[in-house]
Each structure stands twice: as structure tokens, then as C-alpha cells.
Amino acid sequence: MTDSPRGEVDYETVTRPKASAAVPTRTCVGCRRKGARSELLRVAMVGDELVPDLPARLPGRGAWVHLEQDCLALAVRRRALPRALRVSGPLDVTAVEEQIEVLTTVHLGSGSKKP
Numbered sequence: 001m002t003d004s005p006r007g008e009v010d011y012e013t014v015t016r017p018k019a020s021a022a023v024p025t026r027t028c029v030g031c032r033r034k035g036a037r038s039e040l041l042r043v044a045m046v047g048d049e050l051v052p053d054l055p056a057r058l059p060g061r062g063a064w065v066h067l068e069q070d071c072l073a074l075a076v077r078r079r080a081l082p083r084a085l086r087v088s089g090p091l092d093v094t095a096v097e098e099q100i101e102v103l104t105t106v107h108l109g110s111g112s113k114k115p
């Protein structure tokens with residue numbers, strides 16, 4: 001009798017569908033390029049304010065922008081955010097700017113090695 005519990009695990013791995021096919025992509029309103037959902041930040045309107053929607057759970061319209069100040073700046077210059085969010089007038093992107101700043105700083109600082 002050979003009863004190996006590992007056999008089950010192997011079988012499951014083999015029959016599993018490719019995970020890459022299920023990765024959701026979003027289009028950045030700044031550079032208009034597509035990226036994995038994890039690479040972009042959702043922004044949405046709460047009242048009259050544009051806010052970063054990190055968990056992407058806010059109801060209503062949302063727009064996606066890369067976690068890069070350049071992309072946010074591009075989106076502002078193109079007035080892509082008010083268009084995507086169906087609002088009029090310029091939007092204050094300070095909160096989003098700060099969120100990107102925080103996220104990119106954390107990302108860069110995650111490595112303990114510094115040159």
C-alpha cells in the first residue's frame with residue numbers, strides 16, 4: 001500500500017487553470033496604457049472630492065491611474081479625470097498625489113539594502 005498525500009497536491013496543481021489568464025487589467029487615464037490591477041490606483045468621487053480608492057470598493061464611477069506622479073500629471077493635463085468620472089470642472093488631485101507618494105515611498109523603502 002502506498003498512500004501518499006503529496007499525490008493529491010500534485011494532481012491539483014496539474015489540473016489548475018493558468019492564473020495569468022485571470023489577472024484583471026485596467027487602463028491608466030494618464031498614459032492610456034494597460035496594466036495589472038495591482039499596478040494602478042483607483043480614484044473615485046466622494047461628494048465633490050476626488051479621493052484615492054485603494055481597496056477599489058467605492059461605489060460609482062472610478063478612474064484608474066498608474067502609481068506614478070507622471071501619469072497623474074498627464075491625466076490632469078488631459079483633463080482625463082473629470083471626463084472619466086463624468087464631473088465638470090478641474091479636480092483637486094492632492095489627496096491622490098499624496099497617496100501615490102506614500103505608496104511609492106513604501107514600495108521603494110521595502111528593501112533593506114540601500115546603495
Ligand SMILES: [Zn+2]
Nearest residue numbers: 028031066071
Ligand atoms: Zn499610466
